[in-house]
Each structure stands twice: as C-alpha cells, then as structure tokens.
Amino acid sequence: MAEPKTGGAVRSPGRVPLRALRRIRALRQIRDLGRIRDLARRLRPRSVRARATLGASTVVALALGAASFALLGMLDGNLMRGAQADAERQALSTAGLVAAGRLDTVLTPGRDTDFLQVVDAEGRVLAASPNLAGRPALSPARPGKPGTVRGTWKEGPARGDRRHRVVQVTTVTGEGLVTVYAGTSLRQADAADDIITGALAFGVPLLVLTVALVTWRVTGWALRPVEAIRAEVAEISDRDLHRRVPVPRSQDEIARLAVTMNTTLDRLEAAGIRQRRFIADASHELRSPITVLRTQLEVAQAHPDPALWGELVSGALEDTVRLQDLAADLLLLARLDTGEPPPAAVVDLADVAREAARSRRRDRIPVDMEIAPEATVRGSTLWLSRLVTNLLDNAQRHADGRVRLVLRVDAARRTAVLEVRDDGPGIPAADRERVFERFTRLDDARSRDEGGTGLGLAIARDIATRLGGSLTVEDAPVGARLVARLPLADTQF
Structure with a gap:
C-alpha cells in the first residue's frame, strides 16, 4: 500500500509552533503592562491634598539631592586640588635637585606630602623617603619623554587605607630620564566626604519629611473652606435653595x-x-x-x-x-426660556409694524402710525410680529380713544426704536417693572381685563431681550409709553 503524501513537514504532536509561542509571550507582556498600569493608577494619590504634598516633597527631594551631589563634588574637588598642588610642588622641587645633581639618597617629604621616590630610566630607585626605603619602583611603566602626569591611587604605598593624589614628574639629566613620584594622602577629603555624606543622609530625609508635613497641614488648612463649601452644597436640595455656603474671610x-x-x-x-x-x-x-x-x-x-x-x-x-x-x-414662553440661540434672519421691522397697524383699522380704537422707511434688524418675522402685536393689544386694551405706533432709527446708537403710546390711565412709576412680570395685573384702571392672558408684556420683553434689545416703560405726558429698542442689522449701514 502506498504511503500518503504530505505537502510539508509533519508537525510532531505536543509541540507548539514558534509563532504561537511569540504571540503568547506578547500577550503576557501586554497583560503585565496592564497590571502595572492598574497598580500605578491605584497608588496614585486621589486627593488634592495628597497630590500637593507628594509634588512638594518630590521637588524638594530632587532639589536637595542635586544640591547634595553638587556640594560633595565641589568639596571633593577643592580638597583634591589642594592635595595635588602640594604633591606637585614637592615633585617639581625634587626634580630640580635631580637636574642640579644635588640629590640625596634619603629624601625628606614636606609637611603636606606623604612619600617621595626617584627612579631612573632603568627602573632603579635613586632616592626615596624613609617610609619607602628598600621598596622597588612604584610603577613598572617607564616614561618615554619628559612631562608631568597626575592621578589618584586608590591605595598609597605608605598608607594603604586612604586614597592618594600622586604627581609623576619626568625630567632629563646627564644619565637619561629620571622620574620623581610625590604623593599626598586624601584622608582629609575622604573624612570630609564621610562627614558631609552622613549629615546629608540624615538631614535631607528629615527636611523632606518636614516639608511634607508642613505642606500636608497647610494644604489641609487651605482646603478646609472648600470642604465646608462642598458639604453645604451636598446638603442643599431643590427645597433648600435659601441656604448659602460659608464665605471665608481670607479674600482669596x-x-x-x-x-x-x-x-x-x-x-x-x-x-x-x-x-x-x-x-x-x-x-x-x-x-x-x-x-x-x-x-x-x-x-x-x-x-x-x-x-x-x-x-x-x-x-x-x-x-x-x-x-x-x-x-x-x-x-x-417655554420656548423663550429654553435658552436656544435666537433667530438671526434679517427682517425689516418697518414692514412688520405696518402690517400689524393696518390689520387694526376697523378696531374700536384705531392705531395711528409713524413708521420709518426702513429699519432692518436680526430676528424672525414671527417673533417681531408677536412683539408689536402684544404692545398694540396692551395699548388698545387700556386706551380711551387713541393709540399711536412710532418706529424710528437711531443711527448714532445703531438701534431701531419702536414706541407704542396710548391715552389711557398710564402706569405708575412704582409699577413700571412689575407690569413685565408674568400674570401681573395692576389694581388701578389699567387692570381692566378684556380677554388678555396677563402674559403679553412679559412675552414682549422676553422677545426684545432675546434679540439683544430692551423694552421699558418711559415717561409720557398722557397715558402710557412703551419703548422697545433693537440693534440694527449690519446691512442697515
């Protein structure tokens, strides 16, 4: 029987493809990153007080850390430069003695120098300080030309417990190149570093903790009025709108x-x-x-x-x-109270006023009109018609025998002025704002109700206000005089 043919390698049972393994690893990494983000989100401070304290403490800790490193670096650099100057001075002086041929086999180091050693080009020690007597050359390397080399040795040949700043001066003599080694201990620099490091290790956390505590207390004191405001607002319901939040005396x-x-x-x-x-x-x-x-x-x-x-x-x-x-x-009124943007179409208020006056020619009290040729404003024909109609209805309802409609253009103030006058009992000065309240009827002769709803003037003022104008009651020799002022459209000029 012939064996079945396969189009590729046979995958052994139990083995996972390499691509699948990579995909599993990627999914695990994504899951781990998600866990890390969730943990960071949970550990993140939520209150303003905690965030302010953490921020202030972090800034102070970073600033103090940077200042501490800078201080240690400056101190160590100054002390090291002083030790190097002493060693270099001693090395140059000894090199001068070597060049002059006045070198003794036993060298006496200066007050600030720990050891001295003079070595020729063959590595033989020509002279040394007493603490290096019998020692071989300090360095196996032989300089090939004159010059000065400066360096820091972690352990000095005389005192191995401290670092040393070593200056190597190579000079030319009659017998060839001679190298002078002069070293100065950095024990003062190391001791100063240890003292400053210990002080900073104790002082910096203490100062950061103090800043955190002060910030926590000050922030809590500053946010206490906010908490009082929040608590008071949380207790105010639609039936407790008479309550007010406390105002702190800080004036901030x-x-x-x-x-x-x-x-x-x-x-x-x-x-x-x-x-x-x-x-x-x-x-x-x-x-x-x-x-x-x-x-x-x-x-x-x-x-x-x-x-x-x-x-x-x-x-x-x-x-x-x-x-x-x-x-x-x-x-x-409900539509006017919704706060929707008012209509912005360009309307000729003169045409609206003429149409409203003409429709009342056969009324009991006709309307006389004095209308400007053109007065374009922004709004809608429906709203402006309702404004004029309500003013005329109010005037006819309370007039004795005459109602006059006047429309003029105030070019200086860029407004259209609409006046409706009647010869009725008038409106007392104390009631000139109250007549625009909804369902308001005065107790005098103007309170005669002949089918009005008590909303006409309120609607008229709301329309004028929504269109960017105003509606007021102004002085008149006889009767009442209601004046509406609306801004002219840009096309008017």
Whole structure:
C-alpha cells in the first residue's frame, strides 16, 4: 500500500509552533503592562491634598539631592586640588635637585606630602623617603619623554587605607630620564566626604519629611473652606435653595469661589421662585376659563332648551379661544426660556409694524402710525410680529380713544426704536417693572381685563431681550409709553 503524501513537514504532536509561542509571550507582556498600569493608577494619590504634598516633597527631594551631589563634588574637588598642588610642588622641587645633581639618597617629604621616590630610566630607585626605603619602583611603566602626569591611587604605598593624589614628574639629566613620584594622602577629603555624606543622609530625609508635613497641614488648612463649601452644597436640595455656603474671610480664590457659588444659588432660588409662581399663576389662569366652560356645558345639559344654546355655545367658544390663546402664550414662553440661540434672519421691522397697524383699522380704537422707511434688524418675522402685536393689544386694551405706533432709527446708537403710546390711565412709576412680570395685573384702571392672558408684556420683553434689545416703560405726558429698542442689522449701514 502506498504511503500518503504530505505537502510539508509533519508537525510532531505536543509541540507548539514558534509563532504561537511569540504571540503568547506578547500577550503576557501586554497583560503585565496592564497590571502595572492598574497598580500605578491605584497608588496614585486621589486627593488634592495628597497630590500637593507628594509634588512638594518630590521637588524638594530632587532639589536637595542635586544640591547634595553638587556640594560633595565641589568639596571633593577643592580638597583634591589642594592635595595635588602640594604633591606637585614637592615633585617639581625634587626634580630640580635631580637636574642640579644635588640629590640625596634619603629624601625628606614636606609637611603636606606623604612619600617621595626617584627612579631612573632603568627602573632603579635613586632616592626615596624613609617610609619607602628598600621598596622597588612604584610603577613598572617607564616614561618615554619628559612631562608631568597626575592621578589618584586608590591605595598609597605608605598608607594603604586612604586614597592618594600622586604627581609623576619626568625630567632629563646627564644619565637619561629620571622620574620623581610625590604623593599626598586624601584622608582629609575622604573624612570630609564621610562627614558631609552622613549629615546629608540624615538631614535631607528629615527636611523632606518636614516639608511634607508642613505642606500636608497647610494644604489641609487651605482646603478646609472648600470642604465646608462642598458639604453645604451636598446638603442643599431643590427645597433648600435659601441656604448659602460659608464665605471665608481670607479674600482669596476660595472666598471668590464661595461668593460665586452663593450668587449661583441666588439665581437658582430666584428661578425656582419664578417657576413655582408661574405654575401657580398658570394653574389659576387655566382654572377660571375651564370652570366657566364646564358650567356652561352643565347648564346646557341640564336645560336642553334650544333657545339657550346659541348664547351658551357663544360663551363656550369665547372661553375656548381664551384657553387657546393662553396655551399659545405659555408655549411661546417655554420656548423663550429654553435658552436656544435666537433667530438671526434679517427682517425689516418697518414692514412688520405696518402690517400689524393696518390689520387694526376697523378696531374700536384705531392705531395711528409713524413708521420709518426702513429699519432692518436680526430676528424672525414671527417673533417681531408677536412683539408689536402684544404692545398694540396692551395699548388698545387700556386706551380711551387713541393709540399711536412710532418706529424710528437711531443711527448714532445703531438701534431701531419702536414706541407704542396710548391715552389711557398710564402706569405708575412704582409699577413700571412689575407690569413685565408674568400674570401681573395692576389694581388701578389699567387692570381692566378684556380677554388678555396677563402674559403679553412679559412675552414682549422676553422677545426684545432675546434679540439683544430692551423694552421699558418711559415717561409720557398722557397715558402710557412703551419703548422697545433693537440693534440694527449690519446691512442697515
């Protein structure tokens, strides 16, 4: 029987391919790196106090470490240069004696020199200090030319417990090259290094620990007002908006943060009050026409007299229209309160004002108009029409026999000025801001309600404000004078 053919090498059972082994190793490395990252993330300080303490301690430790190394290096360099100068001075003096032929076999080292030795070109010792008597040449190497060589030996020939700074001076004599070895112990440098190192090893950690403790205490003291602010804000709910966070006396950034927080709480409290008042007023305004409408329907059901149906249906229709107008006003107010960007289309306010005045020619109190040829502003035709309509409705509702609409352009201030005047009882100075509140009705002659919702002026001011303008009540000889100012569009100039 023929053996089956294979297209490649037969993989022995139990062996793992090399590529698979590499992939397993790579996966293990990735897993180990992930574990290291998780560990570093867990060990990372989370609080500002801990991070500030760690940062200050790290900076101080690095600075002190660098300063310590610099100090040790400068000290060791200065002491080593002093020892080298002493050895070099002694070596040059001895080399001068050798060149002059006045060399003694026994040399007396100077006060700051530990040993001396003179060696010829053959390695024979010509002279030496008493502590090197009988010793061979200090170095087996023979210089090939005159010069000076400086170096540090870890163990000196005279005292092996300390480093030595050795100066080797080679000079020319009648018998050839002669080398002088002069060495000075670095015991003072080593002792100073040991003392400074011990002091720094004790002082640097102590100073770093002191800095960490002081930073921890100072940071905790500085962040204490922040914790008080956080704790107070955490306890404030939608029913406790009257509460305020404590303001520290430090007059620093934290104090300004507390003041800003209290200002925000003031706005939230005012918004909550306005919202609750608006809901209460809206409920009251909706309840009245609904109650009347229900009463009319109950009367129609209880007295199925066709002669009464016309009057009842007419009254029900009026209340239905009032409910519809109120719902439309509430919907527009809700849209104005959303904070969405206002429309930015270029609209000719003069055309909007003319159309609003023309539609009232047959009203009980007609509208006289004095309108500029052109006054383009940014907004939307719907919003601007509602602004003019609400002002005219308010004026007609309270006028005795005359309403005047004036539109002019203030080129100096780049604004369009819209005025609506009536000859009614006017608005007292104390109530000139209150009339723009929602569902506000004055207690004087201007409180006559002829189908208004109590939201017209509030909507008009909100529209003017959202379009970057204003709406105010200003002085007038007779009646009321409401003035809206809107910024002109760039195309106006």
